[in-house]
Amino acid sequence: MKQEIFVTSSPQIYDDASTTNIMWSVFFCLMPAAAWGVFSFGVWAAAVLCTALASSIAAEALCAYLAGHPGTLWDGSACVTGLLVGMTMPPAVPLYVPFFASLFAIGVVKWTFGGLGRNWMNPALAGRVFVYFSWTRAMTTWSLPGVLRGADALSAATPLGFLKTGMSQSAEFFRTPMEYLREHGYPRSLLDGSISDWLNARLLEPLGISLPQGYADLFFGFMAGSIGEISSFLLLAGTVFLLARKILSPAIPASYFGSFGLLVWIFGGLPLGGEYFTGDILFHLFTGGLILGVFYMATDIVCSPVTVPGQILYGCGAGFLTFLIRLYGAFPEGVALAILVMNVFVPLINRITRPFRFGAGKGARL
Amino acid sequence: MNLLWKTFPKGGLHPRQMKSRLRGKALWNASIPALSIVPLLQHRGEPADCLVHPRDTVREGMLIGRARSDSSCHVHSPVPGIVKYIDEITLPWGEKTPAVFIELGGEFNRLGKAVHTYPWEGIPGDRLLTILSDKGVVGMYSGIPVHRKLTIPKGKFVRTLIINGIECEPYLCADHRIMVEKAAELVEGARIAATITCAPRRVIALTGDRPDALAALREKVREMKADIEVRALWSKYPLGDERQLIKAVTGEEIPSGGTALDAGAVVLNAATTLAMYEAVVLQKPLIERSITVAGRAIRDQANLKVRIGTPLADLVEECGGFTRMPEKIIVGGPLTGWGLSELSAPVTKTTAGVLFLSPKEIRNSRRTNCLNCGRCTRSCPMGLQPEAIYKWVEHSAYEEARGEGILDCTECGCCAYACPARIPLVKEIRAGKMILQSGGV
Structure with missing residues (x-):
């Protein structure tokens, strides 16, 4: 009768989300946008993505082996990092660039601090920024998607780059960035016109607004840009799944978009010679990899703040910095640098936004 | 979902409830075990002193363990029969205690007999407390002896009495069935508790997602003209925890290191309240309780009324056996309960459920580094x-x-x-x- 009972400690059940599960969910939610990049830019984009992925996996395997923690490959985090590095590359970049970007991301940013969960910066973004400053020319040479490509125009600028160059060269007055792109012949797809017309006729006209042409291109991904950033539509589609599964916390994207959108709306018109409260929010949302950066990099669970107030602070900070860099800085995009800078502040944010303890009296926070 | 339903403000989560198929299942009496294992420690505190010897004959409801001190509690024989032996067993939570093994035999003096009710109104509070202590009533989750919980020290006052029908842990539905089937008894029990504590405000709190229990309780409260509020709250785990429930109902926080009394409240579980009713009105000691037997590894999930001391193996038989080997056997709820490796442990006064879970329900996975996800x-x-x-x-x-x-x-x-x-x-x-x-x- 007498028998030693083996007792296990509570809790006995777990949430659906596990590390592996989260990482692979993010990976598969990125796939449609990556596939769109390959479809738009052709085989070379696929080669860039594969190089980034393969070198990231190889670096992870090597580092894990050297650190004595083999078996970390299947948690999927190296694959997510590799895919993200690939997706932030220009489509025509030489293959050594994604190779070194992945190597830096995994080998330096992630593993010098002890691997998964220990890095204090988003590895993919750090890798991208590293190669951006190392091979700036390669990293700023863009090409147009196949459907937009005319006979001669093999290389082109991103909408934001186009705008930035234009603004620095002429002192013309343009009310909106979209107007500038149209006036200066930024290529547009045939689809754009029909989608805009359809939307205007069916949905927006009864509401008393109309959508100017050009935005549908930006939203669906008919523009020059990094392989994975151009299709906001497909990125957002993946985001819906991640939000529904509660893998993404909505606080960071909401505060990021909120602060960035607000600032762009208030001040965005000024650099173009416009007035206050005339900024073009839609244009800035769908260009420069903002959707990719906000939903897949700023929300990186490893290096974003822990509490919801902290996340809101972090999101607002990132939105503010993106706005500053994009409208007043030397770089056209600004998302990558803004997020990396905010990553650095995360320990500080965590410290000042500690939760209030239950039963410790009003305002007690340790 | 009603936006007006309140809950506690901070943290918490919504584990999958797994209750949809269990909530509608009426309580039924499980068969009486041939061999009962009655631990002498079923409460928080010291074990009771054993009053019986091997080969003694015991009657149903007879005192077999006397409270050693104030921090102990009486234990009664759940079945009539003969004491086979007294041996040490390990309780689900790892504590060791002597237990009386009783072989079933002889005549029941309660089961199948006419039920007498005893008038309690007019009996002073301290006398009621003595009855509760005599009948071995403890908190049916926490194991705190009820007479200790309801003894209000000098200088403290109970502003709110809360009957806790939240049952926020997944799978567990026994309290829900009590509220549906024994609403009148529950309201009566709440009135007894109110008499003891002299609480000006009395609340029966349950989650708003169970209209049948809400309706049953509201009807009985109206019928009996009891001055009790039936309150629907928004389900979030762990709302059933005393601290969070008091916060949700009264807005007050139990200070760190304090007790419910420091927030001016007393919280009693629905099952505990029913046991109080039975002890006072039916003069019945605590010898049975309602439990939920659930999980994918068991054939028939059920809400049962079982005798205390029923071995878990008997419950498995009662519920049609296993459909597969359970990955985990859990005594209590899945979030706070204890995982056992075998079935020799008995049902105690604090066993709210026994779960036999498959790996899919547990959803374990590989351990990795901390992601810092927060x-x-x-x-x-x-x-x-x-x-x-x-x-x-x-x-x-x-x-x-x-x-x-x-x-x-x-x-x-x-x-x-x-x-x-x-x-x-x-x-x-x-x-x-x-x-x-x-x-x-």
């Missing part, structure tokens, strides 16, 4: 940072862990449930607490 912190209803405490305990820095509030932890299990890296947060925190509480670092 799910533990965001889910902690006590406003702690479980991961930080875990790290201090892991490095044996117990005083730092105390500074992080380790002693405030209620071990509700939210953090470890939510952790994607499957870090055993609660296990380590519990170990750290034990070391701090025993004083030896």
Whole structure:
């Protein structure tokens, strides 16, 4: 009768989300946008993505082996990092660039601090920024998607780059960035016109607004840009799944978009010679990899703040910095640098936004 | 969902409830076990002193364990029969206690007999407390003897009496069935508790997602003209915890290290309230309780009324046996209960359910590094940072862990449930607490 009972400690059940599960969910939610990049830019984009992925996996395997923690490959985090590095590359970049970007991301940013969960910066973004400053020319040479490509125009600028160059060269007055792109012949797809017309006729006209042409291109991904950033539509589609599964916390994207959108709306018109409260929010949302950066990099669970107030602070900070860099800085995009800078502040944010303890009296926070 | 339903403000989570098929199942009487195992420690405190010897004949409801001191509680024989032997067993939570093994035999003096009710109104509170103590009534989850809980020290007042029908843990539905089937008895029990505590405000709290229980209770309260409020709250785990429930109902927080009385409240579970009714009105000692038997590994999930001391193996038989080998056998709820490796343990006064779970229900996965995702912190209803405490305990820095509030932890299990890296947060925190509480670092 007498028998030693083996007792296990509570809790006995777990949430659906596990590390592996989260990482692979993010990976598969990125796939449609990556596939769109390959479809738009052709085989070379696929080669860039594969190089980034393969070198990231190889670096992870090597580092894990050297650190004595083999078996970390299947948690999927190296694959997510590799895919993200690939997706932030220009489509025509030489293959050594994604190779070194992945190597830096995994080998330096992630593993010098002890691997998964220990890095204090988003590895993919750090890798991208590293190669951006190392091979700036390669990293700023863009090409147009196949459907937009005319006979001669093999290389082109991103909408934001186009705008930035234009603004620095002429002192013309343009009310909106979209107007500038149209006036200066930024290529547009045939689809754009029909989608805009359809939307205007069916949905927006009864509401008393109309959508100017050009935005549908930006939203669906008919523009020059990094392989994975151009299709906001497909990125957002993946985001819906991640939000529904509660893998993404909505606080960071909401505060990021909120602060960035607000600032762009208030001040965005000024650099173009416009007035206050005339900024073009839609244009800035769908260009420069903002959707990719906000939903897949700023929300990186490893290096974003822990509490919801902290996340809101972090999101607002990132939105503010993106706005500053994009409208007043030397770089056209600004998302990558803004997020990396905010990553650095995360320990500080965590410290000042500690939760209030239950039963410790009003305002007690340790 | 009603936006007006309140809940506690901080942390918490919504584990899959798994109750849809169980809520509608009426309580039925499980068969009386041929061999009952009655532990003499079924409550918080010291074990009771054994009053019987092997080969003694015991009657149903006879006192077999006398409370050793004020921090102990009486134990009664759940069945008539003959004491086979007295041996030490290990309780689900790892404590060792002597237990009386009773072989069924002889005549029942309650089962199948006419039920007498005894008028209780007019009996003073302290006399009622004595009855409760005599009948061995304890909190049906916490195991705190009810007479101890309801003895209000001088200088403290109970402003609110809360009958806790929340039952926020997944699977468990026994309290729900009590509220549906025994609403009148429950309201009567609440009135007894109100008489003892002299609480000006009396609330029966349950989650708003069960209209049948709400309707049944409201009807009985109206019928009996009882001055009791039936309150629907928004379901979130761990709303059934005393601290969170008081916060949700009255807005007051139990101060760190304090008891419910410090917030001017007394909380009694629905099952406990029913046991109080039975002890006072039916003069029946605590010898049976309602439990839920559930999980995918068992053939017939059920809500049962079982005798205390029924071995778990008998419950398996009662419920049609296993459909597959259970990955885990759990006594209690899945978030705070204990996992056993075999079936020799008996049902005690605090066993709210027995679960036989398949791997799919457990959803365990490989342990990885901490991702720093903050799910533990965001889910902690006590406003702690479980991961930080875990790290201090892991490095044996117990005083730092105390500074992080380790002693405030209620071990509700939210953090470890939510952790994607499957870090055993609660296990380590519990170990750290034990070391701090025993004083030896």
